[in-house]
Amino acid sequence: DTGVSQDPRHKITKRGQNVTFRCDPISEHNRLYWYRQTLGQGPEFLTYFQNEAQLEKSRLLSDRFSAERPKGSFSTLEIQRTEQGDSAMYLCASTDRDRSYEQYFGPGTRLTVT
């Protein structure tokens, strides 16, 4: 399978704990995006990378959220001191800007904070 993969698919954590999610984009895609989606809403932009550079971060993203893409391939999204309001589906998408802006989404990581 050459699509976007995310790990884990589900994560249950207690409030206050830190969590980290991983995204592996399609191999030749140089842009990678993180979104958050809650029930009944569209994906909400969090941040994106072109290669290893983080080009934009949503103003809605608190300092508890950090993302990295150290070698321009896979990316990690970390949430520190989780809160119940962080419960959501975290989606990763990638695209090849030289061909089109179609974004290919991964299956997502569903986070539940208890």
Place this chain on the structure above:
Amino acid sequence: GQQVMQIPQYQHVQEGEDFTTYCNSSTTLSNIQWYKQRPGGHPVFLIQLVKSGEVKKQKRLTFQFGEAKKNSSLHITATQTTDVGTYFCAGGNAGGTSYGKLTFGQGTILTVHP
């Protein structure tokens, strides 16, 4: 910031009826993309429109981009049960570091009764 509004939120149709969802942006867009998300799934790209007044068709689906590049619509003719899902529009901005970033609408949930 940019906002993308989508109506209706829900649409229930009988199989064979037509369906339309509308998308409006608070700002002029460089492009608009449409995605479909099946229940329990992730968004899947349908199409991208770039030109003012552009109309594209995919079998029973017709997509339009407004002359002012601030609104768009998706029309499905003679719906089938396989059309069930949530349809999202997503507006893109060109230029600078926001190139490729998408702002999603809230989506229209389509249910089709056989």
